[in-house]
Amino acid sequence: MTLEPRIRNSAALLPDAAKGINLLYKAAHSAGVPGSTLELVHLRASQINGCSACVDSGARSARKNGETEERLFAVAAWRETPYFTEAERAALALAEAATRLADRADAVPDEIWNEAARHFGEKELAALVLWIATTNFFNRINATTRQPAPQNWG
Template identity: 50%
Template sequence: MLLRASQINGDGYATDVWSKNAAAAGESATRINLVAAWRESTVFTDAERAALELAESRTRIADAAGGVGDEAWAQAVKHYDQDQLADLVVLIALINATNRMGVIVRQPGGGYQPGNLG
């Protein structure tokens, strides 16, 4: 979800960070690479797909003028309890805010090493 929002927002640094952190945590290259095309892939669970949909609909605010659609919210509710949903909403808002800051200051991607935020 963090990786997908960062991709959409064009934040090269955050995309670098989240993809490398996922790999360092043992995530497969296939799943990392397919985040950008999650709708057209078979490697994500229904719960992951619901979180990705929620993140995309909140990240693409201008594209999704109505906000989060009823179906996207219903899918999220099906897989996450109220506390988890609150966490997802806050996390989506925070990654979008930090992506925008990263884009404004033009921090480039490519040099991040997992475990070292410097």
């Protein structure tokens, strides 16, 4: 079953929104968190939310920026693979908790936060939280409006 998009490109329909989105992107990517970590966090949150457009674009962007196929294929099972650093694992755990807020009474337990804080400074943590929230923002827009992954990549 193929679902048709309900509307096309929300950002194009609301150009002022694109300006704000670009500022969020710039802020999250300028705080010193490695770009590869931000790519992994984006991909994992998008997988959880079932956002095909973001999973597709996130994996392609990560690959274009040097990420290996091995690591991309393993993001969904990051706990069971040896491919990720301790800092990346902490960021992925934070992304999962912040994406699944309703899954537990203490949405982001101290154990998860403290592990992330072992690897990232306060500014970097702020950037990670902002990037996770921004990813979830995109996932919700795309899922609600049924934005598909592109079918014709050249």
